[in-house]
Amino acid sequence: xxxxxxxxxxxxxxxxxxxxxxxxxxxxxxxxxxxxxxxxxxxxxxxxxxxxxxxxxxxxxxxxxxxxxxxxxxxxxxxxxxxxxxxxxxxxxxxxxxxxxxxxxxxxxxxxxxxxxxxxxxxxxxxxxxxxxxxxxxxxxxxxxxxxxxxxxxxxxxxxxxxxxxxxxxxxxxxxxxxxxxxxxxxxxxxxxxxxxxxxxxxxxxxxxxxxxxx
Amino acid sequence: xxxxxxxxxxxxxxxxxxxxxxxxxxxxxxxxxxxxxxxxxxxxxxxxxxxxxxxxxxxxxxxxxxxxxxxxxxxxxxxxxxxxxxxxxxxxxxxxxxxxxxxxxxxxxxxxxxxxxxxxxxxxxxxxxxxxxxxxxxxxxxxxxxxxxxxxxxxxxxxxxxxxxxxxxxxxxxxxxxxxxxxxxxxxxxxxxxxxxxxxxxxxxxxxxxxxxxxxxxxxxxxxxxxxxxxxxxxxxxxxxxxxxxxxxxxxxxxxxxxxxxxxxxxxxxxxxxxxxxxxxxxxxxxxxxxxxxxxxxxxxxxxxxxxxxxxxxxxxxxxxxxxxxxxxxxxxxxxxxxxxxxxxxxxxxxxxxxxxxxxxxxxxxxxxxxxxxxxxxxxxxxxxxxxxxxxxxxxxxxxxxxxxxxxxxxxxxxxxxxxxxxxxxxxxxxxxxxxxxxxxxxxxxxxxxxxxxxxxxxxxxxxxxxxxxxxxxxxxxxxxxxxxxxxxxxxxxxxxxxxxxxxxxxxxxxxxxxxxxxxxxxxxxxxxxxxxxxxxxxxxxxxxxxxxxxxxxxxxxxxxxxxxxxxxxxxxxxxxxxxxx
Numbered sequence: 001x002x003x004x005x006x007x008x009x010x011x012x013x014x015x016x017x018x019x020x021x022x023x024x025x026x027x028x029x030x031x032x033x034x035x036x037x038x039x040x041x042x043x044x045x046x047x048x049x050x051x052x053x054x055x056x057x058x059x060x061x062x063x064x065x066x067x068x069x070x071x072x073x074x075x076x077x078x079x080x081x082x083x084x085x086x087x088x089x090x091x092x093x094x095x096x097x098x099x100x101x102x103x104x105x106x107x108x109x110x111x112x113x114x115x116x117x118x119x120x121x122x123x124x125x126x127x128x129x130x131x132x133x134x135x136x137x138x139x140x141x142x143x144x145x146x147x148x149x150x151x152x153x154x155x156x157x158x159x160x161x162x163x164x165x166x167x168x169x170x171x172x173x174x175x176x177x178x179x180x181x182x183x184x185x186x187x188x189x190x191x192x193x194x195x196x197x198x199x200x201x202x203x204x205x206x207x208x209x210x211x212x213x214x215x
Numbered sequence: 216x217x218x219x220x221x222x223x224x225x226x227x228x229x230x231x232x233x234x235x236x237x238x239x240x241x242x243x244x245x246x247x248x249x250x251x252x253x254x255x256x257x258x259x260x261x262x263x264x265x266x267x268x269x270x271x272x273x274x275x276x277x278x279x280x281x282x283x284x285x286x287x288x289x290x291x292x293x294x295x296x297x298x299x300x301x302x303x304x305x306x307x308x309x310x311x312x313x314x315x316x317x318x319x320x321x322x323x324x325x326x327x328x329x330x331x332x333x334x335x336x337x338x339x340x341x342x343x344x345x346x347x348x349x350x351x352x353x354x355x356x357x358x359x360x361x362x363x364x365x366x367x368x369x370x371x372x373x374x375x376x377x378x379x380x381x382x383x384x385x386x387x388x389x390x391x392x393x394x395x396x397x398x399x400x401x402x403x404x405x406x407x408x409x410x411x412x413x414x415x416x417x418x419x420x421x422x423x424x425x426x427x428x429x430x431x432x433x434x435x436x437x438x439x440x441x442x443x444x445x446x447x448x449x450x451x452x453x454x455x456x457x458x459x460x461x462x463x464x465x466x467x468x469x470x471x472x473x474x475x476x477x478x479x480x481x482x483x484x485x486x487x488x489x490x491x492x493x494x495x496x497x498x499x500x501x502x503x504x505x506x507x508x509x510x511x512x513x514x515x516x517x518x519x520x521x522x523x524x525x526x527x528x529x530x531x532x533x534x535x536x537x538x539x540x541x542x543x544x545x546x547x548x549x550x551x552x553x554x555x556x557x558x559x560x561x562x563x564x565x566x567x568x569x570x571x572x573x574x575x576x577x578x579x580x581x582x583x584x585x586x587x588x589x590x591x592x593x594x595x596x597x598x599x600x601x602x603x604x605x606x607x608x609x610x611x612x613x614x615x616x617x618x619x620x621x622x623x624x625x626x627x628x629x630x631x632x633x634x635x636x637x638x639x640x641x642x643x644x645x646x647x648x649x650x651x652x653x654x655x656x657x658x659x660x661x662x663x664x665x666x667x668x669x670x671x672x673x674x675x676x677x678x679x680x681x682x683x684x685x686x687x688x689x690x691x692x693x694x695x696x697x698x699x700x701x702x703x704x705x706x707x708x709x710x711x712x713x714x715x716x717x718x719x720x721x722x723x724x725x726x727x728x729x730x731x732x733x734x735x736x737x738x739x740x741x742x743x744x745x746x747x748x749x750x751x752x753x754x755x756x757x758x759x760x761x762x763x764x765x766x767x768x769x770x771x772x773x774x775x776x777x778x779x780x781x782x783x784x785x786x787x788x789x790x791x792x793x794x795x796x797x
Contacts, residue, residue, distance in 0.1 A: 007371075007374050010373050014373075074372070074376040075248055076248075076460060140369045140371055142372075212459075
């Protein structure tokens with residue numbers, strides 16, 4: 001119970017975990033644009049490094065859970081924190097899953113949609129990127145979480161709008177595509193959108209946790 | 216005899232320990248930051264320390280209120296107080312030992328016609344009101360300070376958790392010390408004048424009679440903590456759970472400070488030397504300070520609702536408990552005196568007894584000196600040895616447990632490995648069977664191939680025979696006839712080749728779905744058209760298709776053209792792509 005180096009290690013692990021998730025979504029962003037512009041080698045690199053990041057995030061999360069329970073740290077916040085970590089882990093899981101879907105299904109994305117898809121990915125990733133400082137702030141300055149979290153909601157909304165625009169374009173203006181191709185494209189916009197949706201989920205969780213923490 | 220009489224006080228101490236220790240460690244235990252065992256040990260040690268070291272101040276005040284100068288009276292008074300606490304706790308009314316003992320003492324005063332010192336009574340009553348109010352103020356200030364500090368220092372949540380854990384232990388220990396110092400008077404205050412006049416020498420330190428009683432009282436409180444505290448701690452913990460742990464620490468600290476202020480002789484004397492008014496050393500209810508402290512935090516947080524019910528409970532405690540204890544004490548004393556013939560007072564009625572000053576009970580030569588150095592040393596050694604043995608046994612148990620776990624893990628690993636191997640075996644078996652079937656297929660193919668070659672050879676041989684025969688014929692007309700026959704034979708052979716037939720059947724079988732779709736979408740297609748479409752789908756060129764359908768390449772082109780027309784293809788549309796996408 002009364003160990004001094006325990007908390008330090010857990011803090012380190014937490015920081016590592018956040019870094020991993022952060023890097024993961026950046027790699028995802030690169031991967032999508034590499035796919036769109038046909039840089040197959042780079043895309044494959046991105047996929048393999050994202051896979052590695054995802055599995056190391058899993059390992060980190062389990063290690064943190066272990067430490068929290070074995071040292072019985074923070075009995076009051078433990079459950080919440082573990083849920084937060086799980087949700088964040090889901091973000092990188094989704095990103096990896098998306099990239100591997102690009103790899104497996106090789107969606108036929110018309111070049112005129114490339115820009116739109118890049119923008120969609122960037123918006124979706126921005127939601128996650130603005131989530132990270134809020135998550136970090138929760139642990140040190142919980143009263144600033146609220147100021148940072150609104151950006152996540154903003155980007156999530158923008159992602160939604162962009163995704164709708166792409167879908168509208170695909171289904172209304174691109175009669176040269178087969179229905180199967182259109183549906184395929186719709187799925188891929190949905191996949192990319194999912195990343196920001198998950199970020200929003202984490203943000204919701206975080207805002208409640210922050211209120212709980214502010215004494 | 217003395218021990219028998221003091222038992223009622225010890226009972227009071229027991230109920231105090233059971234109820235009030237929860238105020239100190241309830242949050243820490245309820246929020247699982249500290250195990251009950253550890254909390255109980257810390258609480259017990261510090262309650263006893265507080266009682267022995269600093270218990271005299273409040274005891275003095277109580278004896279000024281009324282000096283119960285016969286042990287029979289003291290027994291009855293303490294019993295009545297304990298009984299009142301017991302009954303009120305059973306009826307879930309908020310109660311404090313302080314209020315009940317004061318009521319009981321006044322009952323004694325009334326019974327023995329001793330005058331109650333009203334100035335002391337007023338001081339006590341004022342302190343009861345002041346205690347929670349000071350609790351409010353302290354808690355509010357401490358809370359503001361904590362919030363400001365946390366905001367400034369930006370400590371990581373996990374580190375903060377560690378600090379708070381230590382903080383709760385330290386503050387809890389301080390609270391336990393103050394509780395012991397402040398509330399010990401309730402437990403043994405009435406027995407002070409009956410304290411045995413002796414000094415016990417324990418080698419390291421000496422205990423006088425008063426301190427011995429304090430020690431006994433402290434131990435009884437500690438027993439109360441151990442035997443009954445866990446339940447109360449859990450209830451209190453879950454009730455205050457909606458407080459954050461930081462706030463909980465503030466509550467305990469505020470409570471400890473208030474209790475300390477109202478029991479510290481040193482602080483009181485210091486204030487007097489500085490020129491400030493003395494703080495009355497009065498036992499006050501820790502529960503009520505806790506309620507005050509929680510209200511204080513609520514005020515800072517801006518919570519509007521203050522539970523009227525809780526406040527009403529405190530008021531009820533202030534009024535109802537002393538009155539009940541007073542009445543009970545009065546009648547019990549009457550009963551004890553007249554039925555059991557036990558002296559309840561030694562003083563002549565209406566003459567106020569001289570208050571006992573516990574702190575003045577220092578060693579004098581008149582006191583009986585008891586040398587307990589050897590028994591005490593022996594006891595300490597026994598305790599240490601027992602602890603050591605306990606530790607070793609525990610270690611042994613842990614080691615066995617660890618070994619068990621390791622063994623179990625290895626077993627699990629072995630089972631997993633076995634399952635994996637089995638799975639692999641199964642996969643290999645499956646693969647083998649599929650390979651065997653493939654082999655069988657190839658063998659059949661080979662046989663077919665060989666048979667085909669033999670058939671072709673035979674056919675060739677028959678043609679050769681025929682040709683040699685034709686060559687040997689001299690007659691033109693006969694030769695012509697033979698040649699015609701040969702040509703027909705070869706044509707027939709080509710048309711009826713089993714191989715081609717087989718191939719067509721196989722192709723149709725393999726692309727049954729496609730065949731079906733084609734028939735559904737374009738019902739006016741002939742068998743030949745469909746066959747052509749199938750072959751095109753397989754990727755054959757017109758030249759390759761010709762021998763398979765037994766027609767000339769030109770005919771294939773014509774059929775292709777007809778097919779395009781039948782399926783309504785526009786100019787520029789690719790027939791093969793269309794067929795492939797179908």
